[in-house]
């Protein structure tokens with residue numbers, strides 16, 4: 145299997161390292177050798193530890209000429225990521241993406257195009273990092289009717305709220321600590337203003353209910369206005385403040401909100417602390433289940449991507465044994 149990776153930042157490097165460290169296992173699983181044939185980067189002047197047999201290039205056309213079977217996309221923003229994946233699908237390659245902003249905007253159109261070209265699209269890493277919510281929902285949706293999802297989708301916000309509650313840090317101190325530990329970007333706006341959770345919620349809405357709400361109808365609020373005093377006041381009432389995306393369907397219309405909420409200890413998300421993400425899925429047959437796990441980071445995100453890669457390959461090569 146010939147693989148190309150677009151982007152060599154936190155996620156791209158994590159994928160590259162994982163494919164190398166798990167090479168023998170992957171080859172056994174796939175029944176063929178797996179090779180990273182090319183990596184697309186933007187800045188050709190950076191030092192990178194990449195095997196000399198792998199083409200490292202800023203030229204996407206050159207990469208596609210390598211007869212790639214799977215394109216893994218780990219760059220930032222809507223374009224050129226979407227354009228690159230369209231070209232990859234048209235060339236007959238499966239695609240796997242971690243790019244939530246691009247996928248929230250263009251996911252459906254990529255899935256449609258992939259169906260026309262008989263290739264797969266993996267997007268587990270776009271939502272909740274290493275926590276397998278996409279695969280879980282795809283599995284559940286075969287029989288269960290999902291009525292609602294409640295989710296902590298931003299690890300940075302959850303880390304900050306936890307630090308404020310447990311160690312009595314102010315908002316500013318919690319943010320500084322998140323940055324020192326590498327959980328928050330230098331510009332943390334998308335994490336704390338709710339945008340990051342919003343994009344993930346849009347991806348989940350489309351998967352769970354086949355559509356997204358009108359984006360202007362979604363109530364979105366980040367954690368910027370939460371103070372230590374708010375958290376302490378709620379704690380006295382036995383409640384925790386969590387940043388939660390609620391995605392449900394009523395009268396055949398998906399309704400989504402992304403905002404801080406007060407949870408009491410009976411709620412499954414009450415005890416989800418630190419950088420973890422968690423999703424509670426309400427269904428007709430199961431009542432509710434909650435999955436929790438790392439929402440971001442180099443190896444958890446790489447894990448989601450590599451699992452997708454194997455899934456793409458197996459879906460394509462599956463031989464039906466029963467009718």
Ligand SMILES: NC(=O)c1ccc[n+]([C@@H]2O[C@H](COP(=O)([O-])OP(=O)(O)OC[C@H]3O[C@@H](n4cnc5c(N)ncnc54)[C@H](OP(=O)(O)O)[C@@H]3O)[C@@H](O)[C@H]2O)c1
Nearest residue numbers: 151152153154155185186187218219220242243440441445
């Ligand atoms: N970090 C996480 O934990 C995490 C988790 C889940 C999903 N994601 C998503 O994964 C994607 C990558 O995140 P990251 O944290 O790895 O970002 P990052 O560390 O900033 O790395 C981005 C990489 O993309 C490359 N790049 C950017 N624009 C490009 C372009 N036009 N053409 C070619 N290469 C380009 C950069 O190239 P240079 O190296 O040459 O500058 C860099 O290597 C994002 O969409 C993010 O939302 C990240």
